[in-house]
Amino acid sequence: MYRKEKEWLTESVLDAAEEVLGPFRGHITHLETATPLTQERYTLSTGGTPFGMAQWGATGARPDTATLIEGLHIAGANTRYGNGITGSAVSGIACAGQILGRRLMHEVHSGSVLGDPALLPERGPDWDPLTVSRGLSPRGLA
Template sequence: MPKGFMERLERRKITTSGFLVYLGVDLDVTKLDFDRVTVCPFLEMGSLDGHLHDPENCYFWIEIPTRHYPTLAPKGKHIIVLAAPAYHDDLANWGLEANGHRGTSYQATKEKVADSLIRQAEKVIPSLSQHILVKEVATPATIARYTLNRGGAGMGWDQTPEEAIKPGQVTPVRQLYLVGQWTYPQGSVPGVVGSGWILANLIKEDRI
């Protein structure tokens, strides 16, 4: 692999990951006047850096998918998702052990942050904690584990002013091509599909 190619990749930063709390509830969410809302307890824009610094004072968003798709849950039940931007190395690496093992410290950190978000969510969804039937929690380490994305990155490489364009589909290695959120044009489902479409056309038109 050419040295310059690897050096360019090593300079790049990754996008933020997330801390996610998935709740199954017996709460009548149809009485709420929103299906998606952002909870932001502070006004300092400098604090919006993608890191989860303080679980008791962080911004996050709430989504209620069953407001539009009620068949996602049993009749009379709903799904509520709490999601906060976070990086893999936040909160002392989420209490992970040096070898990456998820021990008691990790589990305690995960539950503490989840409970904090639930308490904050009760500012807009009163008595939420009293109606939880199912709770699943994911940290950036969880996302990295199940998606194999470095650091649990939500959209691959970050697009900064210095590195605005993501790497293309063609690599210096003969017949090694790349698609997905780490390549041009961007992350998200449309971006990932687009990267595959671009490569397919390059191959079809013999432009590689």
């Protein structure tokens, strides 16, 4: 039931976007929809926590990914890169860029592909990103 509703939501958003922007579905190379349940499933957070910690002091005071401790970096929804899954992902790219001394966000925005698409798993009808991301585990969750 959840996957059907998520698929309906995805199609509805695409339909609305194409009404405004014109046809573009043929140009989509990756499509994934996140819902509040997606947030809870991947981060085990609920009740508004995708927005990060409520207080960090003054406006704009969320920390960057570098810390005062040499070699210690942080990434996630509580950094200056924003909240939720997108903010966490962007903070991860920014953090990796700081560690590597590269402008990875610039590279990504310029069209660079930083991973090897050939290493991605097949996506059959029962493909589950959470299961795939866990890999092999002692609990038998493949």
